[in-house]
Amino acid sequence: MSEGVVTAGRLVAIIGNPNVGKTTLFNRLAGRSQKTSNFPGTTQEAHVARVSTSAGELTLVDLPGIYGLRLDTSESGIARGVLEGSIAPEGFRAAPADAVLLVLDATNLLRNLSLAGEALRAGTPTVVALTMLDDARRRGIEVNIEVLSRRLGCEVVAVDAKRGEIGNGLLGRLTMAATRGTKEAVGDDLHAWAEEVYAEAAAARSGRSDDDRITDRLDSAFTHPLLGVIVFATVMTGLFWAIFRLATYPMDWIDALFAAMGGWVADLLPEGALQEMLVDGVIAGVGATVIFLPQIVLLFFLLSLLEHSGYLARAAFVIDRLLRPFGLPGHSFVPLLSGHACALPGIMAARAVPDPRERLATVLVLPFMSCTARIPVYVLLTTLLFPGKPGLQALAFAGCYGLGIVAGLLSALIARRTILRGPARPMALELPSYRLPSLGYALKTAAARGWTFLRKAGTVILAMSIVLWWLGTYPQSGPSPAAEELRATAATVDGPRGEELTEEADRLDSAYRAERTALGRIGGVVQPVFEPIGADRKLTIGILASFAAREVFVSTMAVQILGGEDADLEAGGVREALATAERDDGSPIFTRATSWSMLVFFVLAMQCLPTLAVTAREAGGVKWALLQLGWMTGLAYALALIVYQSIRAAGIA
Template sequence: MQAGLGGRSVAMVGQPNVGKTTLFNLLCGLRAQTANIPGTTFEARVGSSGDLTVMDLPGAWSLSLSVPESDVVRDCLAGDTDFQPDVMLLVLDASNLSRGLHLAAEVLAVDVPCVVALTKVDVARRRGLEIDPDRLASWLGCPVIPTAGRKGRGRSELVAAIRTAAVPTASLPAADDPAAVEQWANGVVRESIPTPNSESGGRIGHRLDMAFTHPVLGIATFLLIMAGLFWTIFEFAGVPMDLIEQIFGHVGGWVGAVLPEGAIRDLMVDGVVGGLAGTVVFLPQIILLFFLIAILEDTGYLARAAFVMDRVLRRFGLPGQAFVPMLSAHACAIPAVMSARLVPDRRDRIAVILVAPFLSCSARVPVYVLLIGVLFHDQPVVAGLVFAGCYALGITAALLSSLLVRRTLLKGKSRPMVLELPAYQWPSIRTALLVCWDRSLLFLRKAGTVILAMVIVLWWLSSYPKPPEHASPTTIDTPAAQVETANPMAWSFAGRIGRAVQPVFEPIGLDWKLTVGVMTSFAAREVFVSTMAVLVADNEDIDDPKVIQRIEQATRDDGSPMLGRATAASLLVFFVLAMQCLPTLAVTAREAGGWKWAFLQFGWMTGVAWTAAWIAYRIALAAGWS
């Protein structure tokens, strides 16, 4: 990838937590997107600033390390990727200059024009470190531009320097001689910071760390903050989600009124508009979750939370950073899978993506309510405990699956915990909003393509063929056939598939109607309740208590209860553990790097769900439940 005619392509290089993202946002703002670094499988933010194309390369501690981040930065600077930078923008943290200079010695040795951006100048000043940019520039052999990304300072100076950048001319130590680099770095710091002040100014940060990383207080604080995060998501995502459904409802109504009756209208209204609505409705949760995570990350708290959770999650083969996706999955698996990007190691990241959908998302709640209502109708305390038990079962399955997958398919040594705990700071709302914007675009691109196509296919399978118009229940002999002709869904391909695969579900106590419900709920779990409402009550208004009552009292073809207590227990366990969400599979394939991971996730979760449901069914029958 090269910049346009007359433009320059710029590679941003720096260590983690030096303020690279803030600087990138200062340069590119909304004119940016996440994309693969051309010629690699690594993703980076790429944006434009005037005629400059800017690539924010992954944070790397050193170019000489054998880790993916260092490899990709080294390859990019060496011109071994399809993105060949005309200029390197080396980002150095003014408050931690000495550490950054070791990377600088490696980067400046590359034969590419370079500009140095000095970030966190205000933080350094508060610590008594006043850096002289001219002296530093003479040591590094290239322009040094002080910036304050949050305050928007330094952008025009930086752009001007990039346009005229040249290959560094300074005399540098050999990068593979640590002692020489150390001596050189000490000299640069001594000369560039003429009047160092010993005030550290970090006492408040130290006290906060002692609280946030305390074995007991730290966990309590973590739980409190996470409870607040999810309360915020549930409290504030509901209104825009309802609004999105209403808007799509109106659009569907309008399209339905404009188009003549027929297959095209059904496709547009129920397939395209309905499919888009069912996917875009997740957007408010995604926006809120990523906004709050960005805020927490910017304050510095997220690294402390990862430190605390590492002790717990490491036992199951997961790093501390996995807590964000694991918790997010309780709202919705889609943003959870997307947030797994916080996990630095690839094997750890894929393990998190694979097991996150085990955790009970909000779409499972209507199914839990229906089935727990059948099981413990007049025992509210027991019902509450079973409800909590569903969440516990999901967590247990996720952690044990993670342990298994890390010891088999994703076998290999985990990176031991090594976390930088960045200085606490006030979060940047602008940065958080730009993160939301990026995540939302990424999701909508997916929603508008793969997910929409899959939802349309599933709609088609659930809607066609239509039952013949001349057939009526009274002319049909068997009760099953009567239900089939009375309900288009039962007549559809999905319904027929449900009947065909019913023998697979027979051992866990499901008849053909429940099997059809399970099959159609693959688009989204909550569809199960409405499918059952249509199948047994011929009314899809699931808010009507009489409809729920009819589902609970429905009978099988042989007259026995359709949803007996043993079947309800089995079905409940199945829904806790099964992968019944098509959009999540599509996002898994994208984030894990291939459909094989999505198929594995589907196969493993379905297998675990079926086995656990069979065990539950057998135990329930042995206990005398019908």
């Protein structure tokens, strides 16, 4: 074996320009063995796979698409780091790459050769995978593989990642790849070298092909100032209709599955703390998170289809004009829009924003977008504010969405002018060819995103659910003396009046016990903090509980006021009970001032632990999650205070 030969178990870095079929090729080579992690301290995803060949094992690392190794971008920095051995995906030991799989696109070979030259200069054993040869032929470009191989000093393999047999052939070559002294051959002038190699190895026919004509027409339509916006609005409406509408079916199934699981566990285990913890803590808590899985999987499946069709790059230009005044690029739009379903996939989708500062600004303000978890709270409060007036309810409901968007955009502007100050990166984007997207790839992407969501957010919310259940259940106290008295009276009264008294006693009991739990006691202590925005002890407990997840607010209020756990807003009785609920001093909880104040607070406050966990991971540090929590909740408190005190000062009851 000569010096520089790749031996078994060695690291192979896969590099190439964006949109050259690199990830499709990686998926074909890796099969099911791939793992997704991050490059440490970055939002950049790392796909890694261990594969076996007849000659031994290889570890493949799929690097982000780059235009050059020396460019001042995070992607180029990562590629450089992996090649040199200073960076490794999380969970892997950093070591210089033993071999490079260079993926070159035959339709843009000249440009690809500049990157090839940079990679070859490093002297690492290299194999070239030449993709898109069919497309190149259709465009009148012929590539002589033998000449190319001779000039590059390494093996060149033509691959069709979607159809062709590439597996062992390419992997076998990678295990045997050796340096052949190309380092010296590239020389100092990279572009001159690339042009020389291209002139020798490729021949291109000039003129526009039919593909170009179709692409021209589609580009004109999709980036047109008016038509482009209409197409974009239509595509996004379809996308979110699918997420909100189609996802409801699997969401209902998941809901039913977890309800059934709760029932089975309740039947199987004897009554007691373990049964309660599993049913009310683990199953209810995990179920409340997993229910969002269909929306997340569907969102990433559809986004992947749109991205690979070539449309998304065009749409980024349409929306860039609208977001630029707020310091955000067009790439931020899809993440921000996704945030209206759930902040978690939105934050994960922000990986598509190329500039690190703009990406961070997007992540930080994204939870201002009203997610589906806020909907039950909006429904409750707008109904309490405008009983029997659906028109005004709808207006207030839409206003909540508007307030979230305005707060998010203005916060982005402030962040970009202060902590994330820096030049706006002007939009320059390669527009890939339009093509039929791969269903398999989209499914794989969606499954990977879904799994990440389940693993990361699911574990956090599972732990939080157990903690919240424990705090809301313990210490347990005996029955309320007032409830005991009522029950004694009820026992002497027959008929409906007796039943009413018993129900009233149950409610008193639940409220009494809730007050004495750890959460209830914390509510009592913290209440002075929330008093200036109109919250009494019960509302304070509701607010505190909702810091784990917003949707908990409605059920927590219902539990405290009704003493029952099945809070169903469709039931007029529950709404009526909440509308007439009283504070400890007998005054109503939901006055007009309190309801408006709570609405503003819930639109703006950061009350979602999984989002904070994902922000910390995606932004590269807990400090960013804390900043998000502090800024959003501080702003929510300040505006709620202004609203509450202004309405009270105006004397509105």
